[in-house]
Amino acid sequence: GAVVSQHPSRVICKSGTSVKIECRSLDFQATTMFWYRQFPKQSLMLMATSNEGSKATYEQGVEKDKFLINHASLTLSTLTVTSAHPEDSSFYICSAGSTMNTEAFFGQGTRLTVV
Amino acid sequence: DAKTTQPNSMESNEEEPVHLPCNHSTISGTDYIHWYRQLPSQGPEYVIHGLTSNVNNRMASLAIAEDRKSSTLILHRATLRDAAVYYCILRRGNAGNMLTFGGGTRLMVKP
Numbered sequence: 001g002a003v004v005s006q007h008p009s010r011v012i013c014k015s016g017t018s019v020k021i022e023c024r025s026l027d028f029q030a031t032t033m034f035w036y037r038q039f040p041k042q043s044l045m046l047m048a049t050s051n052e053g054s055k056a057t058y059e060q061g062v063e064k065d066k067f068l069i070n071h072a073s074l075t076l077s078t079l080t081v082t083s084a085h086p087e088d089s090s091f092y093i094c095s096a097g098s099t100m101n102t103e104a105f106f107g108q109g110t111r112l113t114v115v
Numbered sequence: 116d117a118k119t120t121q122p123n124s125m126e127s128n129e130e131e132p133v134h135l136p137c138n139h140s141t142i143s144g145t146d147y148i149h150w151y152r153q154l155p156s157q158g159p160e161y162v163i164h165g166l167t168s169n170v171n172n173r174m175a176s177l178a179i180a181e182d183r184k185s186s187t188l189i190l191h192r193a194t195l196r197d198a199a200v201y202y203c204i205l206r207r208g209n210a211g212n213m214l215t216f217g218g219g220t221r222l223m224v225k226p
Contacts, residue, residue: 006158034213043202044159044216093158095214103149104214106158 003027004096006107013084013114021079021110023094029074030096034104035067038091050077084114119203124221127193135188135220137203142183145208150177150188152199153219159202162188198224 003026013019023033031052036044048069049057056069068080077096081088094107120138127133139148150162163170163177165186170177176189190197202219 004158032213036216043218044153046213046215049213091156095158102147102164103161104151106160109156109158111156 004030004094004105004107006094006110008110009108010111011113013112015085015114016083018080018082019084019112021081021092021094021112023077023079023096023107025075025096025105028096030077031074033071033077033094033096035069035077035079036093036095038093038109044093047079052077081112084112086114088112089114119205119217121201121203121218121220123218124223126223126225127190129195129224129226130192133190133193133197133222133224135190135201135203135222136185137187138185139203139205140184142205143207146205147208148177148179148183148186149204149206149214150175150201151204151214152197152201154196154199159216162201164206193222193224195224195226198222 005024005026007022011019033050035047037047038044046059047062050069050071052071052074058064066082071077091109091111093109095104097104147164147166149164151159152162153159163172163175165177165179178187200219200221202216204214
């Protein structure tokens with residue numbers, strides 16, 4: 001099946017710094033990618049929809065200036081957590097789908113810890 | 116997307132079949148029933164999906180009630196590697212692969 005690669009898998013950063021997470025579709029073109037966040041013992045919550053070549057669409061309550069999304073090509077979307085704080089510590093997951101597949105493909109996830 | 120209801124957790128013995136139920140009484144005619152599972156510290160992975168008819172693939176079977184208000188994911192022989200959170204999700208037609216996750220069922224497999 002199609003593969004979505006997410007990098008890094010784990011990152012620790014200091015409070016106030018920024019962290020960039022990459023999501024790549026390895027063998028298909030993804031015009032749309034999705035970013036989710038998952039806190040411990042909770043389900044995945046959609047943060048934003050990333051559209052290639054246009055602005056991302058953010059879910060209610062997600063600050064677009066804090067979670068910067070760039071989808072500059074059909075195979076790469078990035079999520080930058082700016083001025084990270086301990087409450088941003090979470091598991092961030094991206095997903096992508098192609099027009100040829102009904103199912104969504106997910107990255108491995110990125111465990112962000114802000115200290 | 117319409118809501119689904121799943122038990123919080125279930126337990127199974129290794130090598131035995133597992134039936135994971137899902138209720139979706141407000142399903143609409145264009146909603147597909149999708150199942151994903153999430154192993155610890157990993158992103159979700161696709162398991163199976165269907166619309167009206169029962170479906171089988173190498174991972175599992177999906178039994179859909181005639182009125183489509185419920186469905187059951189069947190793992191024919193549970194292994195320790197099947198221990199995961201299983202999510203039953205309704206997706207409306209071609210909803211661009213966006214998925215709305217509920218609480219899911221945490222499946223524990225005992226050796």
